[in-house]
Amino acid sequence: MAGKTLYDKLWESHVVREESDGTCLLYIDRHLMHEVTSPQAFEGLRLSGRKVWRKNSIVANPDHNTPTDHWDEGITDPISRLQVETLDANIHDFGALVYFPFKHANQGIIHVIGPENGTTLPGMTVVCGDSHTSTHGAFGALAHGIGTSEVEHVLATQTLVTKRSKRMLVKVEGQLGAGVTAKDVALAIIGRIGTAGGTGYAIEFGGSTIRALSIEGRMTLCNMAIEAGARAGLVAPDAKTFEYLDGRPFAPRGADWERAVACWKTLQSDADAAFDAVVELDAASIEPQVTWGTSPEQVLPIGGRVPNPASEVDAQKRAGIERALQYMGLAADTPIGEIRLDKVFIGSCTNSRIEDLRAAAEIARGKHKAASVKLVLVVPGSGMVKRQAEAEGLDKVFIDAGFEWREPGCSMCLAMNADRLAPGRALRLDLEPQLRGPPGRGRPHPPGQPGNGRRGRHRRPLRRHPQSTLTGAHDETLHPTRRPGLPARPRQRRHRRHHPQAVSQVDQAFRLRPLPVRRMALQRYRRARHGLHPSSAQD
Amino acid sequence: MDCTHRPLKTDFVLNQPRYKGAQVLLARDNFGCGSSREHAPWAIEDYGFRAIIAPSFADIFFGNCYKNGVLPIVLPAATVDKLFAECAAAEGYRLNVDLEAQRVTTPSGESFAFDITPHRKHCLLNGLDEIALTLQHADDIRAFELRHKAAQPWLWAAN
Numbered sequence: 001m002a003g004k005t006l007y008d009k010l011w012e013s014h015v016v017r018e019e020s021d022g023t024c025l026l027y028i029d030r031h032l033m034h035e036v037t038s039p040q041a042f043e044g045l046r047l048s049g050r051k052v053w054r055k056n057s058i059v060a061n062p063d064h065n066t067p068t069d070h071w072d073e074g075i076t077d078p079i080s081r082l083q084v085e086t087l088d089a090n091i092h093d094f095g096a097l098v099y100f101p102f103k104h105a106n107q108g109i110i111h112v113i114g115p116e117n118g119t120t121l122p123g124m125t126v127v128c129g130d131s132h133t134s135t136h137g138a139f140g141a142l143a144h145g146i147g148t149s150e151v152e153h154v155l156a157t158q159t160l161v162t163k164r165s166k167r168m169l170v171k172v173e174g175q176l177g178a179g180v181t182a183k184d185v186a187l188a189i190i191g192r193i194g195t196a197g198g199t200g201y202a203i204e205f206g207g208s209t210i211r212a213l214s215i216e217g218r219m220t221l222c223n224m225a226i227e228a229g230a231r232a233g234l235v236a237p238d239a240k241t242f243e244y245l246d247g248r249p250f251a252p253r254g255a256d257w258e259r260a261v262a263c264w265k266t267l268q269s270d271a272d273a274a275f276d277a278v279v280e281l282d283a284a285s286i287e288p289q290v291t292w293g294t295s296p297e298q299v300l301p302i303g304g305r306v307p308n309p310a311s312e313v314d315a316q317k318r319a320g321i322e323r324a325l326q327y328m329g330l331a332a333d334t335p336i337g338e339i340r341l342d343k344v345f346i347g348s349c350t351n352s353r354i355e356d357l358r359a360a361a362e363i364a365r366g367k368h369k370a371a372s373v374k375l376v377l378v379v380p381g382s383g384m385v386k387r388q389a390e391a392e393g394l395d396k397v398f399i400d401a402g403f404e405w406r407e408p409g410c411s412m413c414l415a416m417n418a419d420r421l422a423p424g425r426a427l428r429l430d431l432e433p434q435l436r437g438p439p440g441r442g443r444p445h446p447p448g449q450p451g452n453g454r455r456g457r458h459r460r461p462l463r464r465h466p467q468s469t470l471t472g473a474h475d476e477t478l479h480p481t482r483r484p485g486l487p488a489r490p491r492q493r494r495h496r497r498h499h500p501q502a503v504s505q506v507d508q509a510f511r512l513r514p515l516p517v518r519r520m521a522l523q524r525y526r527r528a529r530h531g532l533h534p535s536s537a538q539d
Numbered sequence: 540m541d542c543t544h545r546p547l548k549t550d551f552v553l554n555q556p557r558y559k560g561a562q563v564l565l566a567r568d569n570f571g572c573g574s575s576r577e578h579a580p581w582a583i584e585d586y587g588f589r590a591i592i593a594p595s596f597a598d599i600f601f602g603n604c605y606k607n608g609v610l611p612i613v614l615p616a617a618t619v620d621k622l623f624a625e626c627a628a629a630e631g632y633r634l635n636v637d638l639e640a641q642r643v644t645t646p647s648g649e650s651f652a653f654d655i656t657p658h659r660k661h662c663l664l665n666g667l668d669e670i671a672l673t674l675q676h677a678d679d680i681r682a683f684e685l686r687h688k689a690a691q692p693w694l695w696a697a698n
Contacts, residue, residue, distance in 0.1 A: 013687075013690075014687075027680070050670070056695070129576075149603065156670045157673045159680060196572065199595070199598050229572070231599065252696060257693075316568075
């Protein structure tokens with residue numbers, strides 16, 4: 001019998017029950033949450049009078065809508081503020097293991113604070129209403145993004161209804177060249193297999209190159225598994241993983257630690273494990289990568305030229321290139337190195353950890369941004385990262401170089417806060433690209449390039465901050481009085497008009513439920529929102 | 540946010556009168572790529588679409604469709620091409636989607652089979668709430684938790 005892959009082991013150890021068609025109830029150990037995809041889920045719980053199954057599985061924190069400057073002014077955008085206040089109220093009402101409200105010393109991007117607090121552990125199943133949840137696979141956890149309905153399902157049942165993915169092994173062997181980082185490896189993989197190449201798969205990253213990556217580098221790589229179309233990325237835990245976790249606030253201790261490490265050491269694909277697909281890359285062939293267009297698969301080595309649609313034979317791809325060129329304001333055949341930059345953003349859940357900031361500072365040290373570059377924004381991934389960077393003097397390096405040193409958050413990556421790009425501006429994004437669209441003309445670009453000599457350097461900084469006030473969500477000190485607005489809603493049964501005959505006015509045969517329950521919860525949410533902020537009711 | 544006062548973009552295909560009230564959306568490869576947000580199927584469902592036909596879908600979006608009462612149908616690329624061509628050629632073009640029989644039928648009577656898991660089909664046809672279905676197995680979940688906690692007690696440690 002063939003051995004098992006890491007994915008198989010993680011999957012099988014979490015199956016609660018399996019239906020005859022392979023649909024499984026999968027148990028969820030860790031539920032990460034932010035303010036964008038959770039409100040309708042909590043609302044659904046309220047409407048149906050359901051409880052949270054296991055509140056101690058929840059780690060929550062607002063990040064998408066929080067501003068990165070002028071924290072003294074609070075959140076001025078009413079829609080952003082409402083989302084953040086709604087998360088405050090929901091955690092207050094339902095509970096959590098960890099909650100860092102806006103302006104808390106440890107608040108940050110959910111995919112940064114989870115690992116740095118030791119709430120992501122090998123062998124766990126981790127979900128979050130956010131596609132970049134794949135980040136946590138760097139620890140050998142089965143981690144993937146879920147939709148809001150699934151957020152509600154996990155809240156109410158601690159399980160997901162899901163099916164086993166196919167298994168892909170992406171094997172990278174050899175030593176990376178100077179200035180080539182985990183982000184370049186991720187983009188090179190996407191350049192090879194495309195943004196849909198991983199659809200239906202969980203990708204395990206293996207090979208000597210991956211083993212040589214730091215834990216933060218592995219997070220960057222797994223983070224981008226979603227950009228390759230996969231739901232989950234995985235790296236088997238090893239001594240580096242254990243060293244990273246040892247001593248973090250929510251990592252096991254004492255006898256539990258020893259037992260946990262013994263268990264985690266078994267979390268590897270067996271030598272004879274069978275994968276459904278294997279992709280091999282030679283590390284030495286990977287150059288620093290730049291995405292020039294509107295999709296991460298529109299990626300080229302730094303020495304390349306912007307493609308010419310005329311030389312693309314596939315009509316659909318040709319049209320895609322033409323649209324991207326127009327959107328980006330680029331001429332075909334322009335050398336990548338000659339593209340003018342207006343703004344630079346260093347941050348996001350892909351690249352906002354301390355190693356990323358060290359790499360960026362190393363390049364900026366003693367230099368100044370060009371006058372033609374209007375803004376360089378450095379947004380640390382969390383309060384802990386920010387403090388560490390300041391302790392190392394990185395903030396001074398950035399400020400001296402003419403960069404802006406901001407408060408932690410998701411920032412320009414999706415531009416739900418005030419950090420946005422005006423039309424027509426070219427942006428170098430040292431982050432993962434959101435597919436198409438906001439915040440503007442994104443040009444993701446590897447961090448620390450060229451000359452990142454910092455890889456593998458290990459410090460032991462982000463541990464047990466004495467001021468760390470991790471606490472259960474019922475600690476009132478963390479939860480200032482609940483804001484007015486969002487009044488407690490009456491408990492009522494969820495109304496469901498589901499009778500098949502009520503549906504079809506057009507095609508009798510086409511019977512689907514007429515008004516999914518989500519819509520009703522959403523409508524209630526919108527009404528509540530309008531009631532709270534009449535001024536924002538009109539666009 | 541209330542967008543009802545925004546002027547319609549007349550050059551957008553779905554704002555053309557001939558597609559008003561359409562319930563079936565024809566789409567291309569990897570439809571729904573790039574996000575786990577359910578706002579994507581909400582928007583589609585808000586427009587009035589009940590089914591999407593495409594050669595392939597992005598994984599998370601595909602699952603989110605079912606959870607919001609939208610039926611995603613995978614048909615071969617050549618078939619989807621054909622449907623696009625027929626639809627463009629005939630105003631008022633209608634497809635019949637029969638979930639019970641798992642078939643898409645064109646006005647000419649040509650019919651294409653599609654796959655769907657029995658569980659998803661059952662839930663869509665009966666408008667079932669997935670949480671209530673799962674909670675029927677609450678005892679299984681509790682039993683699993685006991686085993687899991689015995690094997691990995693540190694997962695329950697609360698700081």
